[in-house]
Amino acid sequence: xxxxxxxxxxxxxxxxxxxxxxxxxxxxxxxxxxxxxxxxxxxxxxxxxxxxxxxxxxxxxxxxxxxxxxxxxxxxxxxxxxxxxxxxxxxxxxxxxxxxxxxxxxxxxxxxxxxxxxxxx
Numbered sequence: 001x002x003x004x005x006x007x008x009x010x011x012x013x014x015x016x017x018x019x020x021x022x023x024x025x026x027x028x029x030x031x032x033x034x035x036x037x038x039x040x041x042x043x044x045x046x047x048x049x050x051x052x053x054x055x056x057x058x059x060x061x062x063x064x065x066x067x068x069x070x071x072x073x074x075x076x077x078x079x080x081x082x083x084x085x086x087x088x089x090x091x092x093x094x095x096x097x098x099x100x101x102x103x104x105x106x107x108x109x110x111x112x113x114x115x116x117x118x119x120x121x
Contacts, residue, residue: 032077035116039109044117047110051102052118060121065095072121079115087111 060072085091086099
C-alpha cells in the first residue's frame with residue numbers, strides 16, 4: 001500500500017511540476033496597448049542579428065530546437081509582451097532561461113524597435 005501511495009504521489013508531483021514549467025505557446029495576452037512607433041535611431045536589424053537570428057534564423061521562421069515558435073509576422077504588441085515576459089521570467093516554457101539571457105539587457109526602446117522589426121518580417 002505504501003508503495004502505491006508513493007507512486008501516486010510521485011506521479012502527481014511530476015505532473016504538477018511539468019505543468020508549472022510548460023508553455024505550449026497558448027499563453028493569452030489580453031488588452032495589449034498600442035505600441036508607440038519605433039525609434040529610428042535604434043538599429044533593430046542589428047539587435048535581431050545579435051539577439052534572435054542564431055535560433056530563429058535570418059527570416060524569423062526557423063524552428064529553434066525543434067520548437068514550433070516562428071516569430072516572424074507576429075503582432076508588434078504581442079512580441080513586446082512576450083519579450084517583457086521573458087525579461088521578467090513570467091513567460092516561456094523550458095526555454096525561458098535561454099530567452100531571458102538573450103533579451104535581459106534590452107531597454108524598453110530597444111524592445112519596441114526589435115518587436116517592430118520582427119513584426120514586419
